[in-house]
Amino acid sequence: MDLKGNLIIHPAQEGQNILNARDENGSFFIKEMINNKDGWIRYPWKNPGELHPRTKIVRYKFFEPWKWIIAVGSYENEFYLEANKIKTFIFASVFLLQLLHQ
Numbered sequence: 835m836d837l838k839g840n841l842i843i844h845p846a847q848e849g850q851n852i853l854n855a856r857d858e859n860g861s862f863f864i865k866e867m868i869n870n871k872d873g874w875i876r877y878p879w880k881n882p883g884e885l886h887p888r889t890k891i892v893r894y895k896f897f898e899p900w901k902w903i904i905a906v907g908s909y910e911n912e913f914y915l916e917a918n919k920i921k922t923f924i925f926a927s928v929f930l931l932q933l934l935h936q
Contacts, residue, residue, distance in 0.1 A: 835903050839864050842902060858887040867903055871896035876910070 835841050839853025855864045858878035867875060872895050880887035892907035 835864075835868075835905070837868055837901055837903070839868065867892070867894050867905065871903065879909075 835844075835852070838851065839855075840851050841847050841849060844850075852864050853868075854862065857863050858880050861877060863875055863877045867873075873893075875892050875894065877890055877892075878887035879890045889910040890907050891910050891913050892905050894903050894905035896902070897904050
């Protein structure tokens with residue numbers, strides 16, 4: 835997006851201005867991203883048709899040559915899904931090894 839909140843490239847909202855978008859708590863998270871220009875942000879987001887908001891994690895960085903904020907995001911539960919699977923496997927393996935060792 836540009837520094838005015840216009841989405842330059844987006845799969846569903848290209849060309850729209852989202853400067854005044856608010857999360858489920860009423861925070862202007864896009865304005866925060868534009869002000870900070872670089873960082874991570876977490877915010878609650880509820881899509882149409884969903885009953886409850888989910889936490890989104892977004893990494894964003896300012897691209898000086900074009901004056902764009904480049905951002906990539908995911909829902910927190912999806913972001914950590916694979917890591918949690920690995921953690922569960924490790925804990926189960928350690929538990930089984932302890933049982934077998936006795």
